[in-house]
Structure formats: C-alpha cells, structure tokens
Amino acid sequence: MTPVLELDHITKRFGPLLANDAITLSLAQGEVLALLGENGAGKTTLMNILFGHYTADEGEVRVHGRPLPPGKPRAAIEAGVGMVHQHFTLAGNLSVLDNVVIGSEPLLRLRSHRADARQKLLDLATRFGLPVDPDARVGDLSVGERQRVEILKALYRDARILILDEPTAVLARPEAEQLFRTLRGMTGQGLSIVFISHKLHEVMAASDRVAVLRAGKLVAERATKATTPAELAELMVGRCVTRPRREARAPGPVVLKADNVTLTDHGETRLDAVTFEVREGEVLGLVGVSGNGQAALGRLLSGLARPTSGRLTLGNHDMTALSPRSLIRAGVGRIPEDRHAEGVIGELAVWENATLERARDPAFARNGFVRRAAAKTFAQDLIARFDIRGATPDTRTRLLSGGNMQKLILGRTLAASPRFLLANQPTRGLDEGAIAAVHARLLEARENGAAILLISEELDEALALSDRLQAIVKGRLSAPIPAEEADPRRLGLLMAGAWEAQDAA
Amino acid sequence: MRLERRPYVPLAYAIVSPLAAVLAALLLAGALIAAAGVSPLAAYGEMLKGALGSRLAVTEMLARATPLILTGLAAAVAFRARLWNIGAEGQLYLGALVTAWAGHGFVSTLPPLLGIPLLMLLGMAAGALLLLGPTALRLGFGVDEVVTTLLLNFVAVLFVGLMVEGPLKDPMAFGWPASVPVASDLRLPDLIPRSRLHIGLLVAVGAALLVWLANARTVWGAESLAAGLSPRAAAFAGVSLPRTLLGTATLSGGLAGLAGAIEVLGSTGYVTTTLSPGFGYAGIVVAMLAGLHPAGVVAAAVFLATIFVGADAMSRATEVPSFIADVIMSLSLLSMIVALLLATHRLVR
Numbered sequence: 001m002t003p004v005l006e007l008d009h010i011t012k013r014f015g016p017l018l019a020n021d022a023i024t025l026s027l028a029q030g031e032v033l034a035l036l037g038e039n040g041a042g043k044t045t046l047m048n049i050l051f052g053h054y055t056a057d058e059g060e061v062r063v064h065g066r067p068l069p070p071g072k073p074r075a076a077i078e079a080g081v082g083m084v085h086q087h088f089t090l091a092g093n094l095s096v097l098d099n100v101v102i103g104s105e106p107l108l109r110l111r112s113h114r115a116d117a118r119q120k121l122l123d124l125a126t127r128f129g130l131p132v133d134p135d136a137r138v139g140d141l142s143v144g145e146r147q148r149v150e151i152l153k154a155l156y157r158d159a160r161i162l163i164l165d166e167p168t169a170v171l172a173r174p175e176a177e178q179l180f181r182t183l184r185g186m187t188g189q190g191l192s193i194v195f196i197s198h199k200l201h202e203v204m205a206a207s208d209r210v211a212v213l214r215a216g217k218l219v220a221e222r223a224t225k226a227t228t229p230a231e232l233a234e235l236m237v238g239r240c241v242t243r244p245r246r247e248a249r250a251p252g253p254v255v256l257k258a259d260n261v262t263l264t265d266h267g268e269t270r271l272d273a274v275t276f277e278v279r280e281g282e283v284l285g286l287v288g289v290s291g292n293g294q295a296a297l298g299r300l301l302s303g304l305a306r307p308t309s310g311r312l313t314l315g316n317h318d319m320t321a322l323s324p325r326s327l328i329r330a331g332v333g334r335i336p337e338d339r340h341a342e343g344v345i346g347e348l349a350v351w352e353n354a355t356l357e358r359a360r361d362p363a364f365a366r367n368g369f370v371r372r373a374a375a376k377t378f379a380q381d382l383i384a385r386f387d388i389r390g391a392t393p394d395t396r397t398r399l400l401s402g403g404n405m406q407k408l409i410l411g412r413t414l415a416a417s418p419r420f421l422l423a424n425q426p427t428r429g430l431d432e433g434a435i436a437a438v439h440a441r442l443l444e445a446r447e448n449g450a451a452i453l454l455i456s457e458e459l460d461e462a463l464a465l466s467d468r469l470q471a472i473v474k475g476r477l478s479a480p481i482p483a484e485e486a487d488p489r490r491l492g493l494l495m496a497g498a499w500e501a502q503d504a505a
Numbered sequence: 506m507r508l509e510r511r512p513y514v515p516l517a518y519a520i521v522s523p524l525a526a527v528l529a530a531l532l533l534a535g536a537l538i539a540a541a542g543v544s545p546l547a548a549y550g551e552m553l554k555g556a557l558g559s560r561l562a563v564t565e566m567l568a569r570a571t572p573l574i575l576t577g578l579a580a581a582v583a584f585r586a587r588l589w590n591i592g593a594e595g596q597l598y599l600g601a602l603v604t605a606w607a608g609h610g611f612v613s614t615l616p617p618l619l620g621i622p623l624l625m626l627l628g629m630a631a632g633a634l635l636l637l638g639p640t641a642l643r644l645g646f647g648v649d650e651v652v653t654t655l656l657l658n659f660v661a662v663l664f665v666g667l668m669v670e671g672p673l674k675d676p677m678a679f680g681w682p683a684s685v686p687v688a689s690d691l692r693l694p695d696l697i698p699r700s701r702l703h704i705g706l707l708v709a710v711g712a713a714l715l716v717w718l719a720n721a722r723t724v725w726g727a728e729s730l731a732a733g734l735s736p737r738a739a740a741f742a743g744v745s746l747p748r749t750l751l752g753t754a755t756l757s758g759g760l761a762g763l764a765g766a767i768e769v770l771g772s773t774g775y776v777t778t779t780l781s782p783g784f785g786y787a788g789i790v791v792a793m794l795a796g797l798h799p800a801g802v803v804a805a806a807v808f809l810a811t812i813f814v815g816a817d818a819m820s821r822a823t824e825v826p827s828f829i830a831d832v833i834m835s836l837s838l839l840s841m842i843v844a845l846l847l848a849t850h851r852l853v854r
Contacts, residue, residue, distance in 0.1 A: 302741060324743030334741075342741040345734045356731060357742035365724045372722075396513075 002065045004029050004192045005161050010059035012045055019045040021216045027161065027194060030187045034203040035196045036236055037213035038431035039402060043196045047163050051083045052076045082154025086165040088146050092139030096132050097121060100153045124155050129182050144175040162186070164195040168202055172289035173492060180206040198431060200229040214238055233432060241432045244440045245464055252280030255451035256420045261310035263296050270296030272475040278420065278451040285454045285466030288495055293475035294455050295337060298424040301453065302334045303327040314420060328357055333418030335409055337425045343409045346398025351379035353397045354412045386411035387437065403434025410441050421445055421452045427461060439465060459488050473497040508850040522844035523794045527808065530836035534829060543823045555818020556811040564700035568772065570810035574709040575764035576788025577795060577802040578716050583757035585720065585797050587733035588640065588750055592654030593761035594785025595661030596635045600628035600762025602665050604769045605776040606673055608687025620691045625766045632762020633755045635661065640754035644747050658785065666778045675775065686774040693771035703771035710803060712760060717799040729753050761785060790838045809834060
C-alpha cells in the first residue's frame, strides 16, 4: 500500500540557515504521526513546505503517490491536505459558518448555497464529534472552540490528511485530552494526522509514531509504543537535559501578602477576594487554565493596575498603589507573561532593554543623562553571568532567541536581588534546554531568600519548583496545598474548580 | 514574491536610502518637466543656479531652510515617540501670532537681549499648547491625533485671519490684513549683511544639536523612543506614557511655534495668513527624508529649500511652473517611504 503522504529529501535554506536538511518522511493511512522537536528545529518550516506556503530548495512532496506542485496551497487543499495553524486564521467578526465556507466558495456567484453549506458543516460536526453553533460569532468563542472551527474548516474542504501545528499550545489539559480523543476518532474514519509538538507527554499519549527533528535534520523515527519520554527528550535536545528540582528549605517570614484583593475591570470581576502570602525562600505556585485571572494578578503585582479593594503588603509596607518603578525600588522583580509584548522592546539594543526599567536609577543615569558606559558594562556582565547566547550589549534584542530573551529578562531582574519575584509563565514557549536554565535560576533565587510567586499552566513545572500550590479558577484561589501532597490528578481537579463544590457541600 | 525583514540593516542604508529617494523623485519629476517641453537637465541646471549660484541665492535658500529645520525637528521628535503631529503648520501660525502680538505689545519696551528670547519662548509656548490638547485627548479618550492636529491647522490659520482683520490689524498697512509689526529693535539681526539671512539659522541649527543630545543621550530620549516603539513594554518598565507623550508634545509643538516666532522676528516682522507656504507640512517630508535624525533634518531642510528657491528661479527662466517644487517634494516623500521599506526588508521569492 502506498503511503498517503511522502516527503522526499526536502531541503530548505534561509540564507545561511539550513532549516530542513534532506528530510524524508511518510505517513500511512489512519496513522497519527507526531513531529517532535525544539523551537527552531524546522518542524513548522517542513509543514509549511508540505502545505505550499514555502517552496523547498530540493525534494518533493507526494500525496497518494502524486507529486504536489510546489508553492501552491490551493493544490495542497485540492489534494486533500488540511492545515490547522498554531495562530488561528479565523475572522473574529464573522460567524462560524462564514469562516468555514470562506475561500471555498466561488467568488462570483449570485447566491451562496448557505443551506447546503450549513447542512454539510453540521454533518461533519456530528460525524467527527466537533460540536459547533454555525451562527455563533467566532470572536465570542473560546480558544478551544475556535480550534474546532479551524479543524472543521479543513474537513469542509474534504481534507483526508490533517496537519496540526502545536495544537495544544493554547489549550488547557482537559481540552487537549478532548482534542486527542477527537483526532483518534478521525483516524478511525480513515483520516491521517500529523501533529507538531514539543511536549513529550502528549506525544506519548496521542501518537502512533514519532519523528524527531533536531537542527533541521530528522534524527530518529520511533514507534510510540517502543520508546520512552526520556529517550525522546534526549533525541530532541541532543544531550541529556534534566530539569533541576527544588530541595527542601525552611521558609522565612512572610514577604508578600495579598489580603482580600478584588480587581474589577470594565464591569468584570477579574480577581475575587484573593488572599495569599509568599514567604522568604519559598516558591508559591499558582496553577490554572489561562484566562482565569492570572493576567490581572500579573498586572497588579507589576504595578500596572490597582486593586478595586483589598490590600497588598510587601514586608511591613503597603504596596497597593505603587508604580512599576517604585515597586522595583522596593525590591520587587517582575518577569512578564508575554516577553515580546511586555518584557523587551525588540528594536532596542540589549543594553537598553537591560536597563530600561531602572533607567532613572543613579547607577544608570546622572542629571538626566544616560550613563551609557555603565549601562553597557552592566549588560556585558548579564550576558556573561546568565549565559545569554548570541548577544553583545549592542545587539538588537529581537535577534535573540526566545530562551535568550528570557535569560536577559531574568538576568536584569535577578541582578537587583529582589525580595519578591513575580514569575508569570516564565518558560512559556521555551525549549527544554532553556526551561532547565530558567528553572535553575529561579531555584537559585529561592535559595538566596527571594519569595517567588510562580504563575504557570504547566503542572510539571509548578510541581517541580513550588513549595506550596494554589489553583486559580475564575479569579478565585483555592486553599494552598503543600507540594508533598500535590500530584497532577489532584491539581487537575483543583484547576477544574473542584474545591468550590466541596466548599458548598 | 514577498518581502522579508532583514535581520540587520547596514548603517550605510540610512544614508543611501534618502539619497536614492531624492534621485528617484528628481527622475520622475524630470519626466514631467520633459512633458512640459523643457529639457530636464536644463531645468535642473536653472534650479541649482537659482538656489546656489550666487551669494544672494545661497542666503535666500538658507533663510528658507531655517523654518524647515525647525518644523522638521518638530515632526521628527513627535514621530520618534509615535505621536503623529500633523499640526506643525497650525502650531507655527499660533507661535507667530503670539510673537507678533507680544512683540508689538508688552514685550516691545524690553531690551533686545531680554525681549527676543522671551518672544521666542512665548512662541514656543503657544505652539506647545496647541499640540498638548490633541495629545491629552489621545491619552484620555483615544482620539486620533492625526485628525485633531490636522484639522487644528485650519482653525489656527483662520484664527490668525480673524486677529489680523480685527484686533491686531495694522492701520498703516493700507487695508492689507497684517498685524502691527513688532518693535524694530526686537527684530533678529542679520547673519550676513545686505541679505535676508538672519541669526534664526543659528538658532535652528542649535535646536537640532540640542534635540540630538536629548534624543541620543538623555533618559527622556530613551524613554520617549521606548514609548514609541512599544507602549506596552515601556509601561511595564515603568515609563509613564502620559508624562513622556506630553513632554514630547511640548517639545514638538514648541519647535513648530519657534519656527513661527523666528519667521516673524527674522523675516517679516508681522504675521499674515500667508506667512507660511506650508512649512509645517514640508516639515513632515523633511523629517521622513532625515530618517528622524536631527542631523538629517538639517540636510533635508537644505535640500527642500534648494528645490523651492530654485524652482522659483527655474520658472522665471523656463516655461515650467514653480509648482514642480511641490511635485518634487511629494515624490520625495513617496520615494522615501518605499526606500525605507526596501532598506528594512528584502525581496525574496
């Protein structure tokens, strides 16, 4: 039997960078293939070549044995290939039905066959277990629902081969599990699936076969049953990387205390009577599905918002109404949730980003003038101490990789020896090597007595670093549980808001 | 085919792209000149002669460049912080009006060493005030400053018209709507005797130097650039957006107001509704050609002044109307925008 999809010696260069190096892969009917690799390993490039967004320098793509003309997404669609992008390509102001039919309808037709289209969409939805309301406005849907629409859009165009680029990057764990069940159902009906991931546990759970990419090369193919997460991790990184684990340490006095803090924003309650405390030399992990108030808490503790009611104290001082600069002076370090939008300014040099939040400090300014030499020396020092690769003080910051950008942010924050550190999704989107480095630095800060609030969606991360854990659900916090009593199952229940039911009972 | 961002933009591109843009504009305008039945080379030759060919021509050209440097700086300072000040024309007129009013009124009795700087400061304050309003509206309510500053230009010019037809009208001007001239010893001294070039040029060049210092060396300059590049990241780093933008508006509006004050004190002595042939709008072109750099602003202002003064001479010598100067200016701006894109991106297929 011919494979449904073959990639034959695909090579793609971007200038000096070899993004794909003679990659040969095939996909069998009804199979789920996981494409595993770190950021920048060439996974997305490969799939973009397959779908015709890029043209390969060498090599050929064949669907059902027939070569696909390069650089033509429409040809890929007609051959039955559907792609679900990591960043959705839906129009938020249109309905689900509009989004699904858009592009597959002839442009010049007096009447669109809405009724037929609706029926086809509903049939697909029932057949594959992807319930949607055709008339809902896409902008009102949750991320998980939007993804369903993306998948339906591909199926509507009669896709038999589905490519999903990092499909779980935006999903909470229960949603992700639901997605993989759905995909399983699809392969049962003869579809074939490739999904891109850098998360080991979901590759293990959801695939039949794994192809590991590293630095543009296909380094291994394994049947999922015949491999282990440890082996895959090593194949992916190219060496043995182990994330550090926290060692027991007696916490000191309370450093940061939130007392009954409520934040209302445009009439919506983002945080609802939240109370917690973080002690010296302790990591408090706040786990929760994205969008449950983490962003509001991050703004509050970064000095960008003030609580509607309640109090925040740092040591013995009220910090409820402090600005970012006065927070920093008071010993607060902040790692923002979105390093591209908030952490750094890509067009500025590394030294400028290293000193921007302390631009008016006497260390970096005199009489209103920038002390450039001092600032550059400081940046040079950070680069050496925090192993920021590919950087000089004068490098444009956007040229750094995500991991090195995060090391820069971490470095400038930790260099000030903060008493309290807010680490908001500190490893989101980073690869294994960078995650291990960030974790090591956070634990080192804890060792040096910093009180750390870790906000994370990654249970493994929260469990590895935290002394105590609390779940955040719809702006409310669960009671804290010690790390020793926590396991993924119990945390999963907390994240689903299970403690609220117990309260009521 | 698509555009891909260059990882590094070589420094030379910052110099080459405005030159290429100017060359492209001159080539395109040359086609128009040829269509008017005149040899482009001959026309451009007349233009150069008219702007640079004699001592008088050069002084005329530099006198024309003076306000362009200041309005160019006004646009450059604001654009750097992504504050889209399209209102330099109105700010210039308001600065000119206040200068003319005070220079005839309560400042007229002061000694020049005190009076002239004071009048300049008053002109700057007037220009700054006219930009602070739109900036505050943007900060408070998200009102688009492109619209408000642009429309205020017409308000300002009409207000000047109202004043020079009414309260400030010069009774000795034979009905000509102009304000009463400022006291004669408050006029700016000539830089070169027997010419119209006054020391305003030195003030403008000095302003360019100070703006460069503020941009490149002060914390304020760094923060205003950060606020322009990424308001969210700047706010996270503790840069106060209101304070930074209001400061930027004060400087930008002030520079445009200063251009008005200097035109009144150095060039005309009074204000009319035809004081500026579009210096404020031309300042936008100057700033863009300069890549928002103060040194570039001086060079671009000299270039545009050459075109404008030269075009007058050219139209006297040939059949080509002097409006060609406006065409060249507009084409330069369009070419510059294309050049900027090509400097930061490359074409790949």
